[in-house]
Amino acid sequence: MIPFAAPVRDFRFVLEELLEHGSLALPGFEEASPDLVEAVLEEAARLANEVWAPLNASGDRQGCRRRDGGGVTLPDGFIEAYRAYAEGGWNGIGVSEALGGQGLPEVVASAVQEMLHGANMALGLCPMLTAGAIEALAHHGSDALKETYLPRLIEGSWTGTMNLTEPQAGSDLSRVRTRAVPCPDEEGDHYRLFGQKIFITWGEHDAAENILHLVLARTPDAPEGNRGISLFLVPKYLEPGSPVGADGSLGERNDVVCASIEHKLGIHGSPTCTLSFGEHDGAIGYLVGEEGRGLNHMFTMMNEARHKVGVQGIGVAERACQHAFAYALDRVQGKARGSEATISEHLDVRRMLLSMRARTDALRALALYCAAQLDVARHAADDAERAAAQARVEVLIPVVKAFSTDQAVEIASLGVQVHGGMGYIEETGAAQLLRDARIAPIYEGTNGIQALDLAGRKLQRDGGAALTSLIDDVEATTQALAANPALAGLARCLAAGVADLRAALVLVLEQGTDPESGPDAVQAYATPFLALVGHVLCAWQMGRAALVASAAVEAGSDDPFYAAKLQSADFAIRQWLPVGRAQRAVIEAGMESLAAFDAAAR
Amino acid sequence: MIPFAAPVRDFRFVLEELLEHGSLALPGFEEASPDLVEAVLEEAARLANEVWAPLNASGDRQGCRRRDGGGVTLPDGFIEAYRAYAEGGWNGIGVSEALGGQGLPEVVASAVQEMLHGANMALGLCPMLTAGAIEALAHHGSDALKETYLPRLIEGSWTGTMNLTEPQAGSDLSRVRTRAVPCPDEEGDHYRLFGQKIFITWGEHDAAENILHLVLARTPDAPEGNRGISLFLVPKYLEPGSPVGADGSLGERNDVVCASIEHKLGIHGSPTCTLSFGEHDGAIGYLVGEEGRGLNHMFTMMNEARHKVGVQGIGVAERACQHAFAYALDRVQGKARGSEATISEHLDVRRMLLSMRARTDALRALALYCAAQLDVARHAADDAERAAAQARVEVLIPVVKAFSTDQAVEIASLGVQVHGGMGYIEETGAAQLLRDARIAPIYEGTNGIQALDLAGRKLQRDGGAALTSLIDDVEATTQALAANPALAGLARCLAAGVADLRAALVLVLEQGTDPESGPDAVQAYATPFLALVGHVLCAWQMGRAALVASAAVEAGSDDPFYAAKLQSADFAIRQWLPVGRAQRAVIEAGMESLAAFDAAAR
Structure with missing residues (x-):
């Protein structure tokens, strides 16, 4: 069995170097220090790696059984693993101190969630759903309900x-x-x-x-x-x-x-x-x-649940990467440069590995950026700052949910492919990750619903203002990249993505306000548009990562992490972004064939 | 359970209208008439729909069991279903009459294979492997071996x-x-x-x-x-x-x-x-x-086996389409134009349905085009004609194998998505198609191996001549499309694809002959290049389909099949091809990050 190693190093990179621990500077997080965050990440990784991850394959094999009378028997070890989580206080880490939680920033809570989902997605769903119930009660429950039920939910005993x-x-x-x-x-x-x-x-x-x-x-x-x-x-x-x-x-x-x-x-x-x-x-x-x-109350909470599902997809993608890398570094087949080689030496296999790694890195950075904006939206002292962050969050969440989960399925499928025939054998473990990941584009609002939420609702109601402000930030990153000759190629690719996204945004906004085609018409453009947004924002995050990593290398760091990050960024921007950019052409092609299509005709 | 209906109408369209029954005009097929082909398709559809398809879900649920002593128990009904196939003489339809087969063209045999794989892929593998053994023995076995073993293989009793x-x-x-x-x-x-x-x-x-x-x-x-x-x-x-x-x-x-x-x-x-x-x-x-x-002998036979695996993927994709369409036409959710609607009315769901249908149609047309070229390569009277067809076959087979199977996985995954939550429940049947399809990119040479075969071997050895000749034919189709004002938009899109493919071909050929980077370098470009070829050739086939369907409509046909085919073609060329065209940018981006990538570094 391939052990799971929660990617603490990459979490620290994103939290410390990309987000510069911005959340910790917000009012309400005075108690949280970088050292504390580091300790939390290390401790969560221990729980994920040592307690949850070893049960992932056996839990899949055993599954759940319904007993006569309506009880349900969980796979062996799940009760103990859940209790270890609850007794460790993990259920309350993102819950405010006023409610009895630990009041850590959402970025930190999200990192912990990703580790746990990567370790054991099926088990991770239990606290994920509990978190939704906490949100719903905390926001909408009467004082009596809160008093009776919240403490037990937060401590995780219920x-x-x-x-x-x-x-x-x-x-x-x-x-x-x-x-x-x-x-x-x-x-x-x-x-x-x-x-x-x-x-x-x-x-x-x-x-x-x-x-x-x-x-x-x-x-x-x-x-x-x-x-x-x-x-x-x-x-x-x-x-x-x-x-x-x-x-x-x-x-x-x-x-x-x-x-x-x-x-x-x-x-x-x-x-x-x-x-x-x-x-x-x-x-x-x-x-x-x-x-x-009831629906309004449910949707308050669903926004966060959708972020969590995106994070869940990333966790599974991370584990798929780890399986694929371990196999590729071990499996000897063929020759490279004339001598026996592990398949990780073959360029076509490297393409798969780097594609998996670059995408997972990018999705993680974007999801954590969104979590950091959630922290600002809730905690910033300034009203305007909070409102601006909230507007970004509204646009980002459908993207994090849908794009991360669609990509997670592709990453897990690539993971199967890296294993060749062994990937198709259940004992190997790669196939389980594909099977597990496949639910994430469906639940908590299908990815089609996410795309409609973005293109039909979020964009139309502010005329694209929040997204445009995000795109302006992407453009600023292209300029920073262009200032470094070694990164100028990335700048050009990213700038092309920005241009495509701006052009597509104009078209989608026109559709949404066209009285002829009516509000339904934007539905036809929603999915390609979300994919384009996802690609550009992920490439943006990797552009930012490249700036940080490049600066570290220039400053003399010999940490191989930075060299690897530069390769991830290069791949994400030069070789992954172009596929997303194609969605502009899809959008520009017009949707006559969809409008005319009669599914019953043939 | 969703019944399976083998797509006889589309097979007839491709065989009769796209390929104009060219195989039947070849020497050796004098006995085969259009009427006979039609009867064969109808009869194969009956076997597929009524005998094989009903066992697909139960076969998946029961699986195979190994008995003590080494025997294997098949799922219920499989023995009888296999025998119905063998006793119907289906095993020999593509085998020459000299060997005791029925000597029908490969296009017809391929159509029958697709139906059977769509009905029951697991069962379809048995005759698929037998066909390989027949090939190997017929080409390389001694007379004594052929005499002893071939007749029983061809009749299907062994x-x-x-x-x-x-x-x-x-x-x-x-x-x-x-x-x-x-x-x-x-x-x-x-x-x-x-x-x-x-x-x-x-x-x-x-x-x-x-x-x-x-x-x-x-x-x-x-x-x-x-x-x-x-x-x-x-x-x-x-x-x-x-x-x-x-x-x-x-x-x-x-x-x-x-x-x-x-x-x-x-x-x-x-x-x-x-x-x-x-x-x-x-x-x-x-x-x-x-x-x-031994390896050479095995590879003779493998070329055809690879075509068959591509066809197998298309069969599963077809079934995924049928499941998704049936569900979408039945499931009522939300409103369209103000009133209650099945989800097939929602444009975002239509996008998924049309994407599945258009791709499946296109892949089928390309695979049957390849089969028709196989017929020419074997049977044409003229040496040069045979050689030219063989050269095309060599280029087409890795594309049919890899592109069809990669797409089949995506189509089956979209099929799950159309079903929403029901798609994730095994009883629904959509998930099985995804699980089944997932092997096809792996076996009979992984899709990475196919890409290397195309870009590293087939293209380099003739300097791209066979592919260039195919691209010239695609260009001729763009001109035919341009001549019809209603199809001029398709012509422009397809012409852009041709330009991308020609440019990418130059780059890939340069890589293969670059003494600096060595022959390994082309590996880095192989997979994106194959994807680009697959998209352009599929769009080509749909362009040809659009010409035929458009002519039928202009001639007054009110068969809804032609209207639906025009929508498929429009989607394939305007909305699917752009995604493939992006591979040119991927190839042009250069492969420094792959060459530098060290999978062990992080």
């Missing part, structure tokens, strides 16, 4: 889930049918829920004492569509003293049960449940936030 | 395997260590083989009475490297009257046994075996062709 999807309601949540009936004749301020939710990640398990389900449901007489949907908290076990059931007994076990678990392509260690609410008297639930605003 | 790979010898077959010892002191002209072969497709099963293993092995005192390797035929069961074993008994069961089968990402219905030769007295084998020329 976990959370998100219950959105129903068989007829996936990307279109306006179709949710689960009912929530208020119970004025019963003691307490609660509802009873009836309905079925599908695809509930970590919906049932024994790793925590209790599970808190956040559930979208419809109140009686609520209007059709989005505005009739509210958000409810439905605990698996009710608190002592909670409302009693119709039969008079204390309702300790709530009326929610795992009806089945899915047999999936990957993430076998993560139980994906169908939850049945209200097979008897109704599952007791508490309203979170305002009635009728 | 099957064949290819035994190349050993743990230390994959892409680099010079490392083969299996030994073949001549036995002059025993009766008959045979060898005894000792060694282990891995990744042997359909290496053991009960669907046929006997299995003929074609095995690469080294004779005693043979030189190191490629020239020491010979090819042997090792039957699972010896013929009555064959040499007796050392213990004096009749060696009816040969000394070759299935030691294990692999647990793979996909094609679970295809047993991938480790075969152990000579655990006792040695497996009796017969030399095929000349001693020391």
Whole structure:
């Protein structure tokens, strides 16, 4: 088995040298020092490498089993590994101190998340979902709900889930049918829920004492569509003293049960449940936030969840890199320059390896840049600074989610290819990474939905202002690169990408405001546009990395890390960016064939 | 379950309208009429749709099991489905009448292969390997071997395997260590083989009475490297009257046994075996062709096997299209133009559907064009015509193999994406297609090996002449398109692709002959170059399709097939080709970062 080594060196490079620890200078992070961050990264790496990573393959092989009665048995070791995480206090590292967390910057929390997902994505989903529940409750829950439930979620002794999807309601949540009936004749301020939710990640398990389900449901007489949907908290076990059931007994076990678990392509260690609410008297639930605003409340939280899914993709991509490099450095086939060689010596294999490495580096840098902007948006003293960062975050998040996960699938697939025939054998481990990665472009809003969010919503509402401001920063980087003769080639390539992106932006904005074609038309351009943005922003980050690495080399550093980073940057900008730039031509080609296309015609 | 419907209409379009049944006009195909071809396609579709396709999902779920003693149990129904194929005479359709086959053109045989692989790729591998054994024996076997073994292979009552790979010898077959010892002191002209072969497709099963293993092995005192390797035929069961074993008994069961089968990402219905030769007295084998020329003999046959793997990828891509279209036309989510809509109405989903369809159409047209050139290369009366076609085939085959299979993985992955969350659930069937497709870029020479074969070998040895002649034909198509005002936009896009390809070809040829960088340097350019060639040739075929479809529409046809084909062509040329064209920029960027890259550095 290939051991996992969380890429602490690269995290430190991005946090310290690319982002210059900007988050630590913000109000609220006075306690966090570079030394503390370094210690946190080292400690998280230990948990990831030594506790979580060794269970990744066995968890995939064993998978989860539903027991009679509705319980779910996790793969061996998962309960202990989750508890090691919770007892280490990791669940609260990004949660504010006011709520009982450790209040570390989002950049640091994101780095830790990536390590854990790289070590064991299926297990990493459990705290990822809990983080969503914490967000939802912290932002929208009543004081009573927060007091009762938040501390246990933050310490990780209880976990959370998100219950959105129903068989007829996936990307279109306006179709949710689960009912929530208020119970004025019963003691307490609660509802009873009836309905079925599908695809509930970590919906049932024994790793925590209790599970808190956040559930979208419809109140009686609520209007059709989005505005009739509210958000409810439905605990698996009710608190002592909670409302009693119709039969008079204390309702300790709530009326929610795992009806089945899915047999999936990957993430076998993560139980994906169908939850049945209200097979008897109704599952007791508490309203979170305002009635009728459930979707809004859910979306507050989803923005961050989407960032986390992007980070998850990067974690898996990192592990795919490590597998592929280890194999290529060990496997002897053919000759290079006349003598026996490992396949890492063959230029065509090097292309695959460097492509994997350069892309993973670039995606990581962009995701952490976005996390740093999240820190600014929340913590900067200046209102305008916060607003500007928030505007960037809004544009960046769909890109981080969709682009990172699409690329992660490609990187994991390349990882399989590097292994040749061994890559297709499950025991090797490369195939699992491809299977696991393949969910990330789908859940938490498909990548198509992300593209529509970017091109149809985020760009149109500010006329592209936030993206244009980002592009201006990319252009500044091209100028800095151009000032260094050794990097002038990169400057030219990146500048060409900037020009393409500006031209494409004009077209996409025109589409969105064209009264003839209507607002739907922009949908046709959304996916190629997001891909172009992703390529240019990743190339930008690698351009910045090249500046830093080049300066280090010029200053006399002989750390091979910098030489490798320069190669990554060169590849990302010269050989990867051109593929993204092609999306301008795709956008300019017009979309007549899509508009005319009748899928039923043939 | 989504039923499979072999795309007979599109095969007829390509064979009749794009290729104008050119193969039927060749000497040797006098018996084959368009009516006969049509009947063959319809009958093959029935076998594919009704017998093979229904076993695809169950075969994946059940997989193969190795029994104690070395036997392998296939999934339920596979034996019967294979026998229906063999008894229908399908195994011999592409084999010459002189050898007992039906002597139909390769274009027709390829169409039938695609249908069967689309229906059930795991099962399709069995006859695919047998076809390789037939080729090897027909070209290189002695008359005695041919007489004894060919008829049973052609009728399909016996099957064949290819035994190349050993743990230390994959892409680099010079490392083969299996030994073949001549036995002059025993009766008959045979060898005894000792060694282990891995990744042997359909290496053991009960669907046929006997299995003929074609095995690469080294004779005693043979030189190191490629020239020491010979090819042997090792039957699972010896013929009555064959040499007796050392213990004096009749060696009816040969000394070759299935030691294990692999647990793979996909094609679970295809047993991938480790075969152990000579655990006792040695497996009796017969030399095929000349001693020391085993690799050459194997490669004769491999060219065709590579074409078949490309076709296999297209079959799986076709099935992925059918799954995705069926789901998208059924699944209601969101609104389009103000009212409830199936997701096929959303432009972003249409992009995925049309991208899948356009690419599959294009790949099919190119693969069948290549098959038609194979027919010309073998059957044309004129020597020069045969030689020119053979030269094209040599260039086209690595493209058909690598480009079709890389694209098939992407198409199958898009198919998963169209299904949203359901795509990740194994029962849906979309994920299986991705898992199955993923082997095709690996086996029968990895796609990296194909790219090296094209850029490093095929192009360099004729200075790009055969490819240039193909590009000239593409250019002729751009002129035909330009003559039709409705298609002039396609003409411009295709012409731009031609210009890129010509420029890239110059660069790649320079690399191959540059004494400074040495012959290895071209490896760095091989994969992007193959991708560029694939995109341009596929766009070419769709340009030709657009000409035909446009003429049909102008002539008053209201067959929706032609309108759909025009949309496919428009998408392929305007929206898919630009992504391929980007490879010119990749190639022009130079490969310094690859040359400098040290995979061990970080």
